[in-house]
Amino acid sequence: MLLLFPLFSLTGCEQPQVNFVFSEKTNELVPEAAKPVKEALVRQFGNPFELTQFEGLPTDFGDVEGSVKTVQASSGEEKLIRFQVEGLQDAYPKLLGLPLEWTSGKGQGQISRIKEYNYETGTIAVDKAADIDPQPGDTFLVECTRLQFGRDLYNRHCMHCHGMSGEGTGPTSRYLNPPPRDFRQGIYKYTSTKPTAKAQNADLERTVKEGIAGTYMPSFKLLTDDEVSAIVNYVIWLSIRGETEKKIVDELFFDYSKKVVAERTSEDGGESREDVMEELKEYMELDFPDTLEFATSSVAEAWEEANMEDAVVVPETPRVPDTPESRERGRKLYLGDKTKCATCHGPQGRGNGTATQDFWTNPATNEKYPNRGLHDIWGNQLPPRDLHRGIYRGGRRPIDVYRRMYSGIKGTPMPAFGGPLSDEELWDLVNYVMSLPYSSK
Amino acid sequence: MGKGWCLFFLFWPVAAVVSCAMAPMVGWSFPYDNAQAASNLGIRIDGLFYLILFVTAVVFVGTQAVLVYALWRGSSNRDERATCTHGNHKLELIWSIIPGVILLFLALYQMNLWADFRIKKFFPEAAVKAPIAEVTARQFEWRFRYPAIGKKLQPKPQADDLYSVNELHVPFGKPVMIQLRSEDVQHSFFLPALRIKQDALPGLQIPVWFEANKEGVYDLVCAELCGWGHYKMKAHVIVESEADYQNYLKNLTQQQFYDGLGKIAANENDSESEATEK
Numbered sequence: 001m002l003l004l005f006p007l008f009s010l011t012g013c014e015q016p017q018v019n020f021v022f023s024e025k026t027n028e029l030v031p032e033a034a035k036p037v038k039e040a041l042v043r044q045f046g047n048p049f050e051l052t053q054f055e056g057l058p059t060d061f062g063d064v065e066g067s068v069k070t071v072q073a074s075s076g077e078e079k080l081i082r083f084q085v086e087g088l089q090d091a092y093p094k095l096l097g098l099p100l101e102w103t104s105g106k107g108q109g110q111i112s113r114i115k116e117y118n119y120e121t122g123t124i125a126v127d128k129a130a131d132i133d134p135q136p137g138d139t140f141l142v143e144c145t146r147l148q149f150g151r152d153l154y155n156r157h158c159m160h161c162h163g164m165s166g167e168g169t170g171p172t173s174r175y176l177n178p179p180p181r182d183f184r185q186g187i188y189k190y191t192s193t194k195p196t197a198k199a200q201n202a203d204l205e206r207t208v209k210e211g212i213a214g215t216y217m218p219s220f221k222l223l224t225d226d227e228v229s230a231i232v233n234y235v236i237w238l239s240i241r242g243e244t245e246k247k248i249v250d251e252l253f254f255d256y257s258k259k260v261v262a263e264r265t266s267e268d269g270g271e272s273r274e275d276v277m278e279e280l281k282e283y284m285e286l287d288f289p290d291t292l293e294f295a296t297s298s299v300a301e302a303w304e305e306a307n308m309e310d311a312v313v314v315p316e317t318p319r320v321p322d323t324p325e326s327r328e329r330g331r332k333l334y335l336g337d338k339t340k341c342a343t344c345h346g347p348q349g350r351g352n353g354t355a356t357q358d359f360w361t362n363p364a365t366n367e368k369y370p371n372r373g374l375h376d377i378w379g380n381q382l383p384p385r386d387l388h389r390g391i392y393r394g395g396r397r398p399i400d401v402y403r404r405m406y407s408g409i410k411g412t413p414m415p416a417f418g419g420p421l422s423d424e425e426l427w428d429l430v431n432y433v434m435s436l437p438y439s440s441k
Numbered sequence: 442m443g444k445g446w447c448l449f450f451l452f453w454p455v456a457a458v459v460s461c462a463m464a465p466m467v468g469w470s471f472p473y474d475n476a477q478a479a480s481n482l483g484i485r486i487d488g489l490f491y492l493i494l495f496v497t498a499v500v501f502v503g504t505q506a507v508l509v510y511a512l513w514r515g516s517s518n519r520d521e522r523a524t525c526t527h528g529n530h531k532l533e534l535i536w537s538i539i540p541g542v543i544l545l546f547l548a549l550y551q552m553n554l555w556a557d558f559r560i561k562k563f564f565p566e567a568a569v570k571a572p573i574a575e576v577t578a579r580q581f582e583w584r585f586r587y588p589a590i591g592k593k594l595q596p597k598p599q600a601d602d603l604y605s606v607n608e609l610h611v612p613f614g615k616p617v618m619i620q621l622r623s624e625d626v627q628h629s630f631f632l633p634a635l636r637i638k639q640d641a642l643p644g645l646q647i648p649v650w651f652e653a654n655k656e657g658v659y660d661l662v663c664a665e666l667c668g669w670g671h672y673k674m675k676a677h678v679i680v681e682s683e684a685d686y687q688n689y690l691k692n693l694t695q696q697q698f699y700d701g702l703g704k705i706a707a708n709e710n711d712s713e714s715e716a717t718e719k
Contacts, residue, residue, distance in 0.1 A: 157673075160669070160670075172669060210606055211582055211606055211607075213584070213606075216580065218580070218581045218582040218670065218673065218674075219582045219606040219607045221606060221607040221608055221676075222607060222675055222676070222677065313701075314701055314702070315700065315701050315702060318700050318702050318703075319700035390598050396604060396697070397696065397697055397698065397699045397700075398698060398699070398700045398701075399699050399700050399701035402700070402701065403701075427700075434600070435600065437598065437600075438598075438599065438600045
């Protein structure tokens with residue numbers, strides 16, 4: 001052990017070499033269907049150490065432009081070309097392994113991988129190739145720097161709980177309750193947006209900076225704004241990857257999961273495996289590219305829309321003054337049939353409504369959950385909040401509580417009251433709910 | 442034993458003394474570039490530290506010199522054999538009484554400082570009367586609860602309390618007191634620049650006071666191994682003028698009671714993105 005110590009100190013801690021994981025559902029497909037899905041995902045998104053970009057996503061890949069300053073003479077045996085560059089001074093300093101696209105000169109349109117990068121001297125080395133011949137003044141793009149920056153920060157600060165692919169199963173996750181969010185559904189609970197919209201970048205940035213009180217998500221306020229936005233950029237990218245996977249697998253699942261194929265090829269099903277595979281092959285050739293295209297573009301569009309100005313929930317009237325009358329109106333609404341708040345949160349707001357005693361149906365599988373009580377779409381049991389505790393996971397400002405009521409809490413049974421209730425009614429409810437922790441009842 | 446070994450045993454105490462003397466020059470001394478503590482109490486604690494360092498250094502150098510002398514003499518005189526004795530009463534008395542006196546002196550000498558630091562009766566009265574905030578340590582962050590402007594901190598949360606996380610603002614130039622709590626496991630409230638350290642224990646509310654003697658942003662870290670994220674449990678204590686502090690509280694109040702309409706002033710250290718919202 002003593003002998004190993006200097007070895008460890010010299011080598012340091014390397015980043016673990018791991019891959020993005022595929023969802024359980026993907027792995028339940030027959031291998032013939034799972035393989036192209038996995039290949040397509042790797043082609044579109046790469047792996048954690050070689051992120052791949054493709055057009056049309058609302059995330060910032062962070063391409064930076066540079067130009068060749070001087071080219072170092074190399075001996076004939078050298079396999080790399082080294083050259084000094086300009087224009088990358090402000091870029092993310094770790095460019096190793098990133099793709100470099102030549103935008104002028106002999107190699108225009110070609111892509112080289114950066115094999116060495118020295119931030120201090122501004123020297124880059126790429127593989128020697130017949131059509132790569134950098135000359136002073138040649139320009140190039142280094143792709144994906146922003147995403148890579150976000151990934152490095154994510155791996156340092158978030159991966160421990162949220163997992164390498166944002167699947168929520170990092171090494172620490174098994175000790176946490178509530179469990180860390182699985183990003184792959186693209187659903188985030190605490191947003192400022194309308195009920196059906198995704199989260200704004202600002203919502204996720206706020207969550208990273210402020211943490212989530214009452215859960216194990218701590219505050220990362222000491223990171224700079226730029227770092228936080230880079231992390232969020234990467235988290236959204238991970239979400240898009242997960243959602244794309246979900247969409248294409250959902251398309252295939254009803255015909256080509258292992259279980260379905262076994263049924264189809266059983267005696268009752270009456271089809272031969274060859275027929276099914278032939279049909280799958282046809283689908284893969286004719287329809288799969290469109291499915292993939294549609295999956296990515298629809299996901300990308302939804303994320304883009306969430307960041308539009310009109311996606312945000314803005315009350316039409318200011319907060320109704322927090323008076324005993326307003327609270328009383330809120331209390332009546334709380335107990336009334338219009339909202340049915342008490343069904344889940346209990347008549348006193350202790351989180352023990354009658355709904356917590358029912359067996360609920362899982363909307364994904366249409367089967368009853370084995371445990372009594374409410375569940376979220378990630379399959380976790382979800383007790384309704386005890387409103388007396390004064391812990392507000394989505395923020396404790398009146399507007400935060402208003403938005404929880406207006407849009408509901410996404411991914412949970414907390415419904416959106418934005419339509420059924422008027423602004424004044426919502427504010428009365430906010431006033432009542434926010435007074436509960438300080439009431440004697 | 443050969444002379445080589447004598448030199449070997451001489452080398453280590455010399456190396457220890459030299460590296461200790463050089464420590465301030467290479468930045469291995471007190472935090473913040475070996476700067477003076479950022480609180481008057483901290484300067485007194487540093488003084489105590491240097492006194493103890495001086496006493497222990499004298500003892501260390503003395504005992505090491507005797508050890509090396511004995512080794513050297515033994516190695517150059519191979520004819521004389523060691524003899525066994527049953528102790529020396531005088532010597533026993535000397536080396537019991539001298540350390541005893543030193544320890545007694547240190548115990549008495551630091552009593553005032555300890556009282557000022559830890560015993561509530563000796564805390565500055567103004568600080569005790571108006572605790573500035575409740576500090577709750579939890580895995581792995583620091584959460585702060587201030588009373589509303591013009592009000593006093595209550596043991597239980599109030600509707601108009603102000604909240605923040607990982608960023609404690611305190612006014613400059615006067616002693617301030619916080620109420621320290623832990624929500625889960627044992628943590629420790631550590632302000633290295635101010636030489637303040639106090640464990641936070643679940644179930645207890647522990648008063649801690651400090652007074653920064655210069656404005657600035659100081660690290661607040663956890664000094665008790667509290668779980669895997671212990672190293673991440675870092676916050677800032679921002680010491681600022683009374684006017685800036687009041688401004689901060691006003692800003693915090695505005696943000697905390699924000700109803701989504703109208704603009705609110707953006708705080709430079711705040712993540713509030715809605716300042717730009719309509």
